Amino acid sequence: MAAITAALVKDLREKTGAGMMDCKKALNEANGDIEAAIDWLRTKGLAAAAKKSGRVAAEGLVGVASADKVAAMVEVNAETDFVARNESFQNFVESVAKVALKVGEDLEAIKAATLETGRTVADELTHLVATIGENMTLRRARVFTVPSGVVATYVHGALRPGLGKIGVLAAVEAPTADEAIEQLGRQVGMHVAATRPSALDVSSLDPAEVERERAVLVEQSRASGKPEAIIEKMVEGRIRKFYEEVVLLEQVWVHDGETRVKDVLKKAGVKLVGFDRFQLGEGIEKEEDDFAAEVAKVAGV
Structure with missing residues (x-):
């Protein structure tokens, strides 16, 4: 039986995306023949994993x-x-x-x-x-x-x-x-x-986040037309409210x-x-399927 080297296993993993143990088993089954090992993995459904890795998982x-x-x-x-x-x-x-x-x-x-x-x-x-x-x-x-x-x-x-x-x-x-x-x-x-x-x-809040919030509140308060001294108190009150929220x-x-x-x-x-x-899934952009666009693409429209 041909020697199953680490380099051979690595090569098979890169070609198929299959796991290390599965690659070792495939190479043993194929007596070290990498093409036969790929076919063995395909018959077991294990070589398909790499093709799926580009799809959104949310x-x-x-x-x-x-x-x-x-x-x-x-x-x-x-x-x-x-x-x-x-x-x-x-x-x-x-x-x-x-x-x-x-x-x-x-x-x-x-x-x-x-x-x-x-x-x-x-x-x-x-x-x-x-x-x-x-x-x-x-x-x-x-x-x-x-x-x-x-x-x-x-x-x-x-x-x-x-x-x-x-x-x-x-x-x-x-x-x-x-x-x-x-x-x-x-x-x-x-x-x-x-x-x-x-x-x-x-103290754990991002200072930049607090300053952005403060800037927004200042502009909102100034729209009221009140004196700066009053505006400052309004902003501080709203900042406290912001803290209570986050x-x-x-x-x-x-x-x-x-x-x-x-x-x-x-x-x-x-x-x-x-x-x-x-x-679960927060921050991951999900792909929205556009069925009409997909049909048009297939039809060559």
Whole structure:
């Protein structure tokens, strides 16, 4: 049997887009003949993965996983919502979230990690693309750790535990990690899912964003024709309102509609040190199919 070298495997991967383990198996089956290996991959549907990689993937799932004082969240995209209900895809997202718990949020480290299937995350993803027939991508990951307390997780509209379209991590530092603290962390997660804050506190806001908002408010206030001294007070009041809209600690607690989030946390004797919110597909431009244009193109019009 011909020697299956790393260079040969690499060449086959580049030609087909198939996973490393699949390429090795194909070359073994083909006794090192790369063209025969390509044909073998094609018969198994594995060489098609590369062709699908250019298609927009904005559906899929957000997955969360947690352990003692640490939690992870990942987003894995596919082309259609149908795939999100596929058990193999759900199992994959669940596994990737658990991998992130161990290796952190670096995507390359996650992709290089080995799953129980014996494949790396990257190769398993390629295998799923070929099996299910849609482009899929591991888009992002987030991991929080606290020295004491909890990193709470919340998934809105979960398809099954830990998997859904919106996920939140809330890192809560506290002397203990009892049931009350865990419940509070979950409530923070629900609040974040509903209000979509852009920063934890005022100091975390992008100064450029604040200045842009201030400039807009100044121009709006000047249109009132009031004196500059009054305008300055109007702007400061509106800036405070802006903070209440986008800064988590300044927001009104959705669970009672009146208390500030910072006051809820202070009363509980805990500190919120970080949060993140993933909404499936946010920021991805979806291609809108123009059926009439497609027909015209085919017809040569």
